[in-house]
Amino acid sequence: MEHTHTAEGHEHGQHDASTKAIWKTFWILLCVTIVEVGLAFLHLETGVPPKLLLNGIFIILTIFKAFFIVAEFMHLRHEIKNLIMTILIPLALFVWFIIAFLADGDSWKNMRKDLSPGAARQEVKAPAHEEAHH
Amino acid sequence: MDTAVTAKKKWWSGGYSPFNVSYGKLMMWYFLMSDAFTFGALLISYGTIRFMSTSWPDPNEVFRSFPGMGEAHMPLVFVSLMTFILIMSSVTMVLAVHAGHMRDRKAVVKWMAWTIVGGIAFLSCQAWEWTHLFHEGAWWGRNPFSNINGTVASTNFTNFFFTITGFHGLHVTSGVVLNIVILANVLKGTYEERGHYEMIEKVGLYWHFVDLVWVFVFTCFYLL
Structure with missing residues (x-):
């Protein structure tokens, strides 16, 4: 050139x-x-x-x-900082979203494991007031 | 279009966009943010159900086929090809945007055309994959694949797979349609008359977002 x-x-x-x-x-x-x-x-x-x-x-x-x-x-x-922040800050909700829901799913799995037929389970004691009622 | 960025500028005192972009581009960003939440909700509900299940089908067993290779066991190969096609079409899109900045109409046409070709190629791959899975007996409400631990799997796996890849495919389809409309306008000279090619940037944002979602779909369904 x-x-x-x-x-x-x-x-x-x-x-x-x-x-x-x-x-x-x-x-x-x-x-x-x-x-x-x-x-x-x-x-x-x-x-x-x-x-x-x-x-x-x-x-x-x-x-x-x-x-x-x-x-x-x-x-x-x-882009300028204003635009970057207006996009990224709302997306930060995903952090809570992911942790909360996956933890929820995991606790459901554990409950279903404990309650599935044939699973070793702890005997649940009948509440004491039940007898008093009769 | 864009005003010069100086350090001491008072962005919120009026007179210009505090985001330094046009209204159309800003709204495209907000739309994409809401779309990100839609996809995020779908993927997180998938994750929740997967965490809830004691076992899950093995993606390397389900997605093992390649067109024309019969029963050959080729996990990940086909989906890697699809990923490559989509990344490549994102590159041609960004080159089209760049050509628009240079006001090089011929180059815009060339790169937009390649982007459309990439989008159609991706959709064809997905059509093949769906057809193949359908012939194996998979569909919404039907799951022929067993869990990785040998137990019978629920239909959660296929339901989520078809819903989420389908929703993504729908986005790719509308992206291709938008790209075709924009290409027609470029050929007609609409943006040449308007004096700028900003419309390419707006559909470009949408197209890259589709690529972005695929990155997550790829990880969630095929890798994890």
Whole structure:
């Protein structure tokens, strides 16, 4: 490019920089997905890493991918703070949402286990006032 | 469109958007936030039921097939391909938005067309997967797969799978329709006349959101 076309040259420079950022994000997303699938296969073949650890890794990698999609593809990282906060603060409700509901599901499972037919259960003592009533 | 961001600017004293984006883009963000809660509610109820169950079908057994490979045991391969297609179409979308900033109409047309191709390819993959599962006997209210511990599974697994991937597929479908409408407008010269390609950014936000949801669906149904 000749020096007389400085404005155009500047535009091209910007053009290259943001296209580069797009492809970099693409490679990050692709690599993380490949790592996830690779770990899943490793677990299928060898049983390593253990399932609980593996699930933890999957969740962290998923949030990592989500961050890049929202920050770079949806451009949220480059918006002003007001916009970022108005979007992200309500989504923080999910933290409570997930913990509360999964804990609820887990306690239901434990109750159903204890009450299922044939399950070893503790004898429930009849309340004392029941006899007094008769 | 955007005003310059300076450190001392009083964003809330009026005269300009305190979010520094147009009304349309801001409303798209709010819509996507509400949609995120819808998908979040679906996925969390799936998680709750899964936590409630003593056992659950093994995704590596259920999603083991690949088109044209018969009975070959290939867990994760097909869904990885679907994920790749969707990520790729997100990239072409972002390139279309970028071309819009440059007011390069030809490039916008090219990248929008590729995005539509990617969306249709993803939907075709999903159609194949659903058909395949249906022929194996899976549908809402029917679950031929047994739990990982060998016990008979409830229909919770198939109900959640078809509801959530179906709802996501519906989003992809409407995304493809929106992309086609926008592409037609680009070809007609609507945005050239308007002087900016901001509409590409708005549908772009929606399209990336669909990709974002898929990242979570992929993890919740196929990996965990």
